[in-house]
Amino acid sequence: MKNSYIKFRCTELEKERIEGMAERSGVSLSEYCRQQCLTGRILASPKLSPTEILYFRELKEHNNAIARLANLIRNKDPQLVIAIAEYLEQSRQLYNRFF
Structure with a gap:
């Protein structure tokens, strides 16, 4: 007390x-x-500002995507190329929103 x-x-x-x-x-x-x-x-x-909160949520989603990609690489999944292309497109969109 x-x-x-x-x-x-x-x-x-x-x-x-x-x-x-x-x-x-x-x-x-x-x-x-x-x-x-x-x-x-x-x-x-x-x-954090609302923009910073949004940014960190997006960053978390991208970290999860990288983890999924790593798992696909480890398992040599044929969907790997598609998943990488989707991730890159999302990254470009995020980058363009903030910069």
Whole structure:
């Protein structure tokens, strides 16, 4: 149970920077300071924009496709050429959407 307080002084600019880092880390100011002091690092992932979330979902799908391709290669499946062509087309479409 957290029932003790630690206070420290800082400039307004330092406070704004610390609050900004806590917000980007996706944790409260208290949690950010506590984790920074105890471990020297923050174990929270930063908030992602909707575009970044979409990108990472697409990336996961492409990683799964690569794993399937690796399995096809291992099993020497004749559908390999078709699967590679489909994957390359999806990759081109993804690349064109983001770049």
